[in-house]
Amino acid sequence: MRHRRTTLARLLAVLAAMAMTATACGGGGGGGSGAGGGSLGAIDLSGTSFTVGSKEFTEQRILGQIALQALEATGADVQDQTGITGTQNVRAALTSGEIDMYWEYTGTGWSSHLQRETADAPRDPEQLYQAVKNDDLAQNQIVWLDRAPMNNAFAIATASGRGQQLGVTTLTDYAALANRDPAQARMCAAAEFLARDDGLPALEKVYGFDLSGDTIAELELALIPSQVASGQSCDFGEVFETDGRTLANNLTIIEDDKDAFVDYNAAMTVRQDVFERNQRLADVFNPIAARLTSDVVRGLNEQVEVDGELSEEVAEKFLRDNGFIG
Numbered sequence: 001m002r003h004r005r006t007t008l009a010r011l012l013a014v015l016a017a018m019a020m021t022a023t024a025c026g027g028g029g030g031g032g033s034g035a036g037g038g039s040l041g042a043i044d045l046s047g048t049s050f051t052v053g054s055k056e057f058t059e060q061r062i063l064g065q066i067a068l069q070a071l072e073a074t075g076a077d078v079q080d081q082t083g084i085t086g087t088q089n090v091r092a093a094l095t096s097g098e099i100d101m102y103w104e105y106t107g108t109g110w111s112s113h114l115q116r117e118t119a120d121a122p123r124d125p126e127q128l129y130q131a132v133k134n135d136d137l138a139q140n141q142i143v144w145l146d147r148a149p150m151n152n153a154f155a156i157a158t159a160s161g162r163g164q165q166l167g168v169t170t171l172t173d174y175a176a177l178a179n180r181d182p183a184q185a186r187m188c189a190a191a192e193f194l195a196r197d198d199g200l201p202a203l204e205k206v207y208g209f210d211l212s213g214d215t216i217a218e219l220e221l222a223l224i225p226s227q228v229a230s231g232q233s234c235d236f237g238e239v240f241e242t243d244g245r246t247l248a249n250n251l252t253i254i255e256d257d258k259d260a261f262v263d264y265n266a267a268m269t270v271r272q273d274v275f276e277r278n279q280r281l282a283d284v285f286n287p288i289a290a291r292l293t294s295d296v297v298r299g300l301n302e303q304v305e306v307d308g309e310l311s312e313e314v315a316e317k318f319l320r321d322n323g324f325i326g
Helices: 001-024 058-073 087-096 107-111 125-140 162-166 169-182 191-195 202-206 222-232 270-277 281-291 294-305 309-322
Strands: 049-056 077-084 103-104 144-150 154-159 187-189 216-218 236-240 251-253 265-269
Touching: 001 087, 001 103, 001 125, 049 058, 058 103, 058 281, 058 294, 058 309, 087 103, 087 107, 087 265, 103 107, 103 144, 107 265, 125 144, 125 265, 144 162, 144 270, 144 281, 144 294, 154 162, 154 222, 169 222, 187 191, 187 222, 191 202, 191 216, 216 251, 222 236, 222 251, 236 251, 265 270, 265 281, 270 281
Parallel strands: 049 077, 049 103, 187 216, 187 236
Antiparallel strands: 103 265, 144 265, 154 236, 154 251
């Protein structure tokens, strides 16, 4: 055990040094001098090979494309395995070696991968990140690079104006409505949200209500905003804080006044063996993460979900606009 603790300490020290190096070099905002142009052109990963994965929804596909194109800009050979359905499946692909990296969320790391109670999660985003980063490395040999400011937390939304009509501005109000008149509290949600401990079960536990039967409509995530807006299948629905379709469908997010949902800051996760061989991955992804605010990511999602642009094109434009590629 002493040897394992020493190895863990060394790796944590390397990660810290890499983060300091990226900061000292000005992150992704500079105009590096590499052959490919942009700051990533100054990082030479030629001769290396990586397989990048992602989950299946829009935000993850965009983040996956950002990772693919960033690595290509360093000269690495990159295989595309983005779009894997389900959190557990993409995580299994990472731990089994089918993929080498993907963007994961701190809240998901806490509840799904470390299998901790959502109620016990730190509500300070940095404390949550540090706990997930340290424990996932020690227990599962997964390295978490820097977390992005973006927070893709679960949220419940309704059509603008409908909440006022039903007397619902907070999730405490929603719980009261669900207990008083379940038919008016109909909720649309994706299968994963309905099953995950940090999804609907956490919401029901914290706020004290129980939806069942006709009060729940299980839908694909992409269909929920339009269904909530129309009120045909449901009056409330699962969304994400960074969902580009929320504003486009004129939805209002209901205030989580008891903090049932934890923070979901995105960070690149990499197997320890891959990172130890390629420690400059921190130079690639930490500056990118720093630019991924909630507003920025919401805008990227909107370009795909509302404007109909391709994830690849949106990712390339983000990298180019921020000086990562020329």
